[in-house]
Amino acid sequence: MQVQAAQSDIAAAQARIQLIASLQQIARRKIADRQGPILHLTAALQTMARRPPALAIAQPGSIEDIVHVRLLLADTLPVIQARTAGLRADLDKQTQLRTDAERAIAALGASQKLLAQRQRELASLEQTAIRKSQRLAEQAADEQQRALGLGEEARDAADRMQSAEDAGDIRARLERLAGPDMRPAGAGDAMPASGRASRYRLPTPGRVETGYGEVSPAGVRSRGLTVAPQPGADIVAPAAGTIVYAKPFRSYGQVVIIDHGGGWTTTLTGLASIAVRAGQHVAQGDAIGSGGASRNARVTAELRHGNRPIDIVAMAQAG
Numbered sequence: 287m288q289v290q291a292a293q294s295d296i297a298a299a300q301a302r303i304q305l306i307a308s309l310q311q312i313a314r315r316k317i318a319d320r321q322g323p324i325l326h327l328t329a330a331l332q333t334m335a336r337r338p339p340a341l342a343i344a345q346p347g348s349i350e351d352i353v354h355v356r357l358l359l360a361d362t363l364p365v366i367q368a369r370t371a372g373l374r375a376d377l378d379k380q381t382q383l384r385t386d387a388e389r390a391i392a393a394l395g396a397s398q399k400l401l402a403q404r405q406r407e408l409a410s411l412e413q414t415a416i417r418k419s420q421r422l423a424e425q426a427a428d429e430q431q432r433a434l435g436l437g438e439e440a441r442d443a444a445d446r447m448q449s450a451e452d453a454g455d456i457r458a459r460l461e462r463l464a465g466p467d468m469r470p471a472g473a474g475d476a477m478p479a480s481g482r483a484s485r486y487r488l489p490t491p492g493r494v495e496t497g498y499g500e501v502s503p504a505g506v507r508s509r510g511l512t513v514a515p516q517p518g519a520d521i522v523a524p525a526a527g528t529i530v531y532a533k534p535f536r537s538y539g540q541v542v543i544i545d546h547g548g549g550w551t552t553t554l555t556g557l558a559s560i561a562v563r564a565g566q567h568v569a570q571g572d573a574i575g576s577g578g579a580s581r582n583a584r585v586t587a588e589l590r591h592g593n594r595p596i597d598i599v600a601m602a603q604a605g
Contacts, residue, residue: 299394306387490515509595510588515577523568
């Protein structure tokens, strides 16, 4: 609104200046028209005034001319005075118009300065509004990211709660299991050809670190059972079968794979040493190696039927 008012003042000042210029032009023409006769009369009087008096007396008819001129001046003087007064009034009006023009020009300059100042203030306000808008947009984006993060944390918390519940149930079921039975293999220890396990044991006693189906901090779901055995404890075959693999593998340490028949296999990883070889038949409870001497040693057992991981706890309880 202030900028528009300043622009309106500038437009009005410019119109006022144009009007004054037009009035000045009209006044100049009037002054020129009135100055003409007076200038001619003044020139004639100056010419007569420069004639010597003796010459006027010596020339015939000069006295009559002088009398005639005096009479003419007596009649013309009021007209000259009136025209001089009108000319003086026109000159005063011209002076007033010049003064008005100067005031209008000064007002125009002031309005232009005010307009420039208002435009600078408006530009400053606009930049401030833009920066504020940008800050608000950044804050909104941060809040959105924070909301997304909180949503992810909420989902992770829900998953952890569910995993904790599942892990608690698994541990409770594992606590009811007996340790490995170190006895000679019998005829009933092998898995039947139908693929149904008659009995399945843990490979070693110890604290259960990760149960079947638990999710690690890295987001990986466990497909087996990880136990912390006593340092140097024996690792035994959970069920009878044939050794199909017995050697180190990448970062898994010593690895033993037992084929129980019927598509059933057990993979044991994290052993410190191996006491069997590929092709060897083992009975349930036979020692196949040992755990590490450190208390940080971990042994993982993974039971599969075909390519599908099986819950060891459920299998052992079913047996």
